[in-house]
Amino acid sequence: MLSSKPFSRKFYSQASPIVAQRLLGSHLHRVIDGEQLIGRIVETEAYGIGDEACHAFRGKTPRNAIMFGEGGFSYVYFTYGMHHCFNVTANQEGMAEAVLIRAVEPVEGIEKMQVLRWGGGGAAHHALQKRDLTNGPGKLCQAFGLTRSDNGIDLIESEELFITSARPVAPNLIGVSSRIGINVAKHYPWRFFIKGNEFVSRGKPSS
DNA sequence: AAGGCGATTGCCT
DNA sequence: GGCAATCGCCTTT
Numbered sequence: 001m002l003s004s005k006p007f008s009r010k011f012y013s014q015a016s017p018i019v020a021q022r023l024l025g026s027h028l029h030r031v032i033d034g035e036q037l038i039g040r041i042v043e044t045e046a047y048g049i050g051d052e053a054c055h056a057f058r059g060k061t062p063r064n065a066i067m068f069g070e071g072g073f074s075y076v077y078f079t080y081g082m083h084h085c086f087n088v089t090a091n092q093e094g095m096a097e098a099v100l101i102r103a104v105e106p107v108e109g110i111e112k113m114q115v116l117r118w119g120g121g122g123a124a125h126h127a128l129q130k131r132d133l134t135n136g137p138g139k140l141c142q143a144f145g146l147t148r149s150d151n152g153i154d155l156i157e158s159e160e161l162f163i164t165s166a167r168p169v170a171p172n173l174i175g176v177s178s179r180i181g182i183n184v185a186k187h188y189p190w191r192f193f194i195k196g197n198e199f200v201s202r203g204k205p206s207s
Numbered sequence: 208a209a210g211g212c213g214a215t216t217g218c219c220t
Numbered sequence: 221g222g223c224a225a226t227c228g229c230c231t232t233t
Binding site: 045047053054055077079080081082083085087098100102136137138139179180181182183201 | 212213214215216
């Protein structure tokens with residue numbers, strides 16, 4: 001693997017659409033049960049100031065509080081009664097923004113991810129559909145064992161959850177679209193993905 | 208105190 | 221493509 005290092009506070013302090021684009025191609029690291037998991041980020045969405053789809057739009061609440069602090073912290077929330085979504089907070093203190101990690105490509109620890117997703121027996125059943133492992137926000141949280149107890153982790157300081165930079169994805173290989181699965185503020189072109197990557201979620205048509 | 212609905216997924220038709 | 225699952229959060233009485 002290319003030499004890489006965790007992103008700095010300064011990096012996460014940029015506006016969410018910038019952070020979202022720059023995260024493409026970088027590596028999400030997670031240590032769970034003593035095992036190292038790594039995923040290459042291939043799809044992200046930005047949520048920002050004045051954005052009605054942003055959880056922080058209507059002010060600070062217990063759930064979204066972490067977004068109001070400095071950038072570079074995990075924001076993990078539970079939704080639909082059964083799924084989790086993993087975000088990275090962006091921008092500076094008081095500027096509540098975040099980037100949703102929508103999909104990653106497994107790089108290391110694939111067997112552990114399969115166990116976390118489907119259990120020991122289910123892995124074989126899904127063996128021919130590797131892409132189902134992490135091609136969606138809820139799926140990657142399950143594969144990486146991320147839950148609400150992982151909310152509020154400092155990604156600059158933690159050794160169990162952090163993101164390392166990698167060779168930037170060429171601009172012509174970055175796709176842009178409106179965001180998926182929301183019913184307000186659909187016009188923002190704030191979904192970013194690596195063109196042609198098989199782990200990019202299909203989602204639903206968002207317009 | 209109660210009800211609506213969600214930054215989703217997977218199964219069914 | 222449509223829709224149920226399933227529950228915590230937030231808004232409204």
